[in-house]
Amino acid sequence: MKETFIPDVVISRLPLYIQTLNRLLREGKSVVSSNELGLLLDMTPSQIRRDLANFGGFGKQGTGYDIIKLMESLREILNLNQIWKVALIGVGHIGQALINYDGFNRNGFEIVAAFEHNPGKIGKKVGNIVVRDIKNMDEEMPEMGVKIAVITVPGESAQAICDRLVKIGIRSILNYAPVNLQVPEDVQVENIDPVLKMQKMTYYLQ
Amino acid sequence: MKETFIPDVVISRLPLYIQTLNRLLREGKSVVSSNELGLLLDMTPSQIRRDLANFGGFGKQGTGYDIIKLMESLREILNLNQIWKVALIGVGHIGQALINYDGFNRNGFEIVAAFEHNPGKIGKKVGNIVVRDIKNMDEEMPEMGVKIAVITVPGESAQAICDRLVKIGIRSILNYAPVNLQVPEDVQVENIDPVLKMQKMTYYLQ
Numbered sequence: 257m258k259e260t261f262i263p264d265v266v267i268s269r270l271p272l273y274i275q276t277l278n279r280l281l282r283e284g285k286s287v288v289s290s291n292e293l294g295l296l297l298d299m300t301p302s303q304i305r306r307d308l309a310n311f312g313g314f315g316k317q318g319t320g321y322d323i324i325k326l327m328e329s330l331r332e333i334l335n336l337n338q339i340w341k342v343a344l345i346g347v348g349h350i351g352q353a354l355i356n357y358d359g360f361n362r363n364g365f366e367i368v369a370a371f372e373h374n375p376g377k378i379g380k381k382v383g384n385i386v387v388r389d390i391k392n393m394d395e396e397m398p399e400m401g402v403k404i405a406v407i408t409v410p411g412e413s414a415q416a417i418c419d420r421l422v423k424i425g426i427r428s429i430l431n432y433a434p435v436n437l438q439v440p441e442d443v444q445v446e447n448i449d450p451v452l453k454m455q456k457m458t459y460y461l462q
Numbered sequence: 463m464k465e466t467f468i469p470d471v472v473i474s475r476l477p478l479y480i481q482t483l484n485r486l487l488r489e490g491k492s493v494v495s496s497n498e499l500g501l502l503l504d505m506t507p508s509q510i511r512r513d514l515a516n517f518g519g520f521g522k523q524g525t526g527y528d529i530i531k532l533m534e535s536l537r538e539i540l541n542l543n544q545i546w547k548v549a550l551i552g553v554g555h556i557g558q559a560l561i562n563y564d565g566f567n568r569n570g571f572e573i574v575a576a577f578e579h580n581p582g583k584i585g586k587k588v589g590n591i592v593v594r595d596i597k598n599m600d601e602e603m604p605e606m607g608v609k610i611a612v613i614t615v616p617g618e619s620a621q622a623i624c625d626r627l628v629k630i631g632i633r634s635i636l637n638y639a640p641v642n643l644q645v646p647e648d649v650q651v652e653n654i655d656p657v658l659k660m661q662k663m664t665y666y667l668q
Contacts, residue, residue, distance in 0.1 A: 267662055267665050268662050270661070270662070270665070271657070271658040271661035271662055272642065272658065274661065275640065275641075275642060275658065276642055279641070279642075296642060296644075297642060298642075333665065334661055334662070334664055334665045335664040335665060335667060335668070336661060336664060340660070340664060340667075342660070349558065349559035349562045349563065350559045350563070352555065352559070353555035353556045353558070353559040354656070356555045357555065357556070357656075359640055359655075359656075359657050360656075360657065360660075363657045363660075363661070365657065365660050403667055404660060404663065404664075404667075406656070427666070427667060428660075428663040428664070428666070428667060430656055430659055430660060430663070434481065434565055435481075435485070436478065436481060436482055436485075436502060436503060436504075438502075444663045444666050446659040446660075446662065446663060448654060448656060448659065449565075450560070450563075450565075450566075450612070450636055450654060451477070451565050451566065451569045451571065452477040452478065452481065453636055453652040453654065454546070454548070454566075454569075454571050454610060454634070454636060454652075455476070455477035455480065455540055455542060455569065456473055456474050456476070456477055456540070456652065457610065457634040457636070457650045457652060458540055458541040458542060458546060458610075458634070459473050459476070459539065459540045459541060460633070460634070460650050461541060461546075461609055461610075461633060461634060462541070
């Protein structure tokens with residue numbers, strides 16, 4: 257099913273398609289046109305057809321897309337038909353909010369561990385997770401089968417943590433620290449920084 | 463200084479430039495080349511020169527960019543030389559984490575209010591903020607001069623809150639709810655959804 261090269265920006269949009277298809281399903285729909293999808297996603301219908309054509313195309317001209325079929329195909333493309341084990345590094349406010357966020361589990365991402373260097377937090381429970389000593393991260397994380405790491409440490413420590421994660425073979429990093437992490441080509445970093453988003457929006461405020 | 467049309471994707475990158483220039487300044491540098499910036503931002507030097515040329519260009523061939531000057535120009539372009547008042551709707555785990563996050567204040571975004579519908583939370587203090595009754599949001603938010611709203615309510619309530627915000631004139635919305643909000647053309651929505659980021663990264667995991 258996978259083509260040799262799909263632009264990263266197209267891949268970024270696929271989860272949005274899934275989110276929107278899920279919503280349509282909940283509303284009781286079974287078929288959707290590229291027009292309707294375009295309205296919901298604020299994209300042109302032709303852009304949507306082009307995106308989905310990257311994967312061989314799912315719809316027939318004039319009849320719209322079968323929602324369940326399209327969603328299943330997109331989930332398969334994104335490797336979402338399995339549980340992914342996630343570890344968190346840094347149990348501050350954001351870390352705790354993430355441990356308590358049920359959206360991960362609902363979507364097949366299981367937070368299996370959280371690591372901290374603060375001795376006051378190690379051994380304590382947050383949600384269902386017992387906070388672990390970051391000293392043991394390099395051994396324990398691969399043992400647990402973790403494939404995705406979430407960095408929620410302060411900016412100063414983020415690159416050092418990132419380097420350790422890369423060294424133990426983690427290739428997907430979600431970064432909440434306000435720094436641009438340096439990683440090898442085969443490692444994916446996605447940044448979550450509300451300040452960057454706000455700094456962009458103010459461009460449009462007079 | 464502003465051109466008639468700059469692609470949104472270029473605007474999105476400007477905060478990243480500022481973040482990186484800040485870091486270089488802290489490291490004691492005063493000049494940076496498009497090569498160095500490219501390495502730090504994982505972009506080609508020519509893409510960087512093209513981005514910055516949108517705003518008239520800041521560097522001279524061969525001498526690199528004056529970091530302070532470039533940063534000041536970018537901050538001006540993004541309207542960052544002022545304090546922006548921010549309100550938060552929803553004081554759950556994420557809302558509380560955001561109120562306690564010092565990155566907003568440090569970057570000129572002041573959270574001046576938080577609204578909730580849960581009577582058990584209204585009137586209580588979170589950080590320096592006394593939680594307000596969401597019933598009064600439509601009057602109180604404009605009175606306080608809020609220009610940016612952060613939605614941290616559950617998905618089911620997000621669109622209704624968003625509609626109210628649009629009605630009272632809010633044009634910048636940072637959305638943590640896992641829904642694609644429908645807004646008029648002149649309203650900016652930026653979504654923060656870690657699940658969408660993870661669903662994208664798994665594409666690259668085998």
